[in-house]
Structure formats: structure tokens, C-alpha cells
Amino acid sequence: MVNKEIIDQDTYRKIKKMNREKLTKFILQYGDELLGEQSKTIDLPSLEMELSKIKGIGGKRLEEIMIVIEKFLDVE
Structure with missing residues (x-):
């Protein structure tokens, strides 16, 4: 140590x-x-754009994922 x-x-x-x-x-x-x-910051629009590129994640599922992320980060 x-x-x-x-x-x-x-x-x-x-x-x-x-x-x-x-x-x-x-x-x-x-x-x-x-x-x-x-402290680190997360660019939520960029994160959403990157997640949308993942095969199998459509608009509705992406919306649900972003709600969970925003709830976890206490974003209103």
C-alpha cells in the first residue's frame, strides 16, 4: 500500500x-x-444515439431504456 x-x-x-x-x-x-x-458527465443525447445503433433496439425499447437511465441519474 x-x-x-x-x-x-x-x-x-x-x-x-x-x-x-x-x-x-x-x-x-x-x-x-x-x-x-x-464527477463525470454523461451526454444523454449521444448515449441515446449510440444505443439506437444496437441491432434489435427499436424506438419504443430505446425510450424505455432512456427512462431507466434518466431515473438512475436523477435527471428530470
Whole structure:
């Protein structure tokens, strides 16, 4: 296992001095930043076009598949 430094020394010192409220805010902000770096997007129209090229998937079935995908991704 590689020992990767996640938090630098200065940040560690700041964390040690924080109260519960400040630490909670820091953790939430830090988590949001990490999620923002990792988020990927899906181009739904391109996905639909590629799925339509698959033999045996007609318009009606494609519509059903897209509804399921959009429900899974919480797209409205």
C-alpha cells in the first residue's frame, strides 16, 4: 500500500485547532471539492444515439431504456 499524503502539515495544524463547528464545515467543503474533481458527465443525447445503433433496439425499447437511465441519474 502506498503511503500517500492527503493533508499537508499546515492544514493538519489548522485542523487540530478547530472546534467541532469549524471542523464540520471544513470536512463538508473538502468532501465537496473531492467530489467535484471526480464527477463525470454523461451526454444523454449521444448515449441515446449510440444505443439506437444496437441491432434489435427499436424506438419504443430505446425510450424505455432512456427512462431507466434518466431515473438512475436523477435527471428530470
